[in-house]
Amino acid sequence: MNTRWTLSGKKALITGGTRGIGLAIVKEFLELGAEVMFVSRNSSYTVDVEEMLQDPSRNAIGIVADVSKSEDLGNIVNEIQNRWGSLDIFVNNAGTNIRKKIHEYTPEEIDHLVNTNYRSAIDLSRMLYPLLKKSDQGNVIFISSVSGLNHIRSGAIYGTTKAALIQLTKNLAVEWARDNIRVNAIAPWYVKTPLAEQVLKDKEYREDVLSRTPMNRIGEPEEVSGLAAFLCMPAASYITGQCIAVDGGFSVNLF
Numbered sequence: 001m002n003t004r005w006t007l008s009g010k011k012a013l014i015t016g017g018t019r020g021i022g023l024a025i026v027k028e029f030l031e032l033g034a035e036v037m038f039v040s041r042n043s044s045y046t047v048d049v050e051e052m053l054q055d056p057s058r059n060a061i062g063i064v065a066d067v068s069k070s071e072d073l074g075n076i077v078n079e080i081q082n083r084w085g086s087l088d089i090f091v092n093n094a095g096t097n098i099r100k101k102i103h104e105y106t107p108e109e110i111d112h113l114v115n116t117n118y119r120s121a122i123d124l125s126r127m128l129y130p131l132l133k134k135s136d137q138g139n140v141i142f143i144s145s146v147s148g149l150n151h152i153r154s155g156a157i158y159g160t161t162k163a164a165l166i167q168l169t170k171n172l173a174v175e176w177a178r179d180n181i182r183v184n185a186i187a188p189w190y191v192k193t194p195l196a197e198q199v200l201k202d203k204e205y206r207e208d209v210l211s212r213t214p215m216n217r218i219g220e221p222e223e224v225s226g227l228a229a230f231l232c233m234p235a236a237s238y239i240t241g242q243c244i245a246v247d248g249g250f251s252v253n254l255f
Helices: 020-031 043-052 070-083 107-135 156-175 194-200 203-211 221-231
Strands: 011-015 035-040 060-064 089-092 138-143 181-188 243-246
Touching: 011 020, 011 070, 011 107, 020 035, 020 089, 020 194, 020 221, 035 043, 035 070, 043 060, 060 070, 070 107, 089 107, 107 138, 107 156, 107 181, 138 156, 138 221, 156 181, 181 221, 194 203, 221 243
Parallel strands: 011 035, 011 089, 035 060, 089 138, 138 181, 181 243
Antiparallel strands: none
């Protein structure tokens, strides 16, 4: 068996794992042999996904938790500690958005976006570090966005949190390299997810998106999950500190 192109035996935590990109990553990792814990704040989604993924050859465990709440983060870490005792892969995918002009946000909305999209990534990374260090082949993937690279119409707060994830990626990649923990980020453009479909149902907006996308289509969740899987494989063992756009050429299409 070629162990360079597999996730067999790896233990992975994926936040926001019941819909869209997160669910695609859960499925991809399971198919490649990993054991997976996935997190969602919605209990009914968690139960539905656990039932969907039931298979004697797969090990998928759902955790109901809200990553914007510090007490829930502790529960996630305790669950990993009690079940596995170490962690090979952490995929920070959970995120949300509220689309407004910056002067229209309430302080509560800003706190919610920052805590969900960014502060939870910092806190979970800090708390999971001892478990990732035990792996001796740890991997962290932050799901950022092209809105963290350039201005798009997602709003300043969302874009700021996604840009912060990219910088966090660079800092942790250097800080944790001696512990054999690699850290990378993925920056998707519009992908067929429930969050994206909220805005893409506007036909004029969708046409604007497609007109700026050289490949002239919306991305598939599996096109993100495939990259996430590769970055966590031994085949990618010298790649760290990078942010890779999955965007059909959008981010390089300046004119």
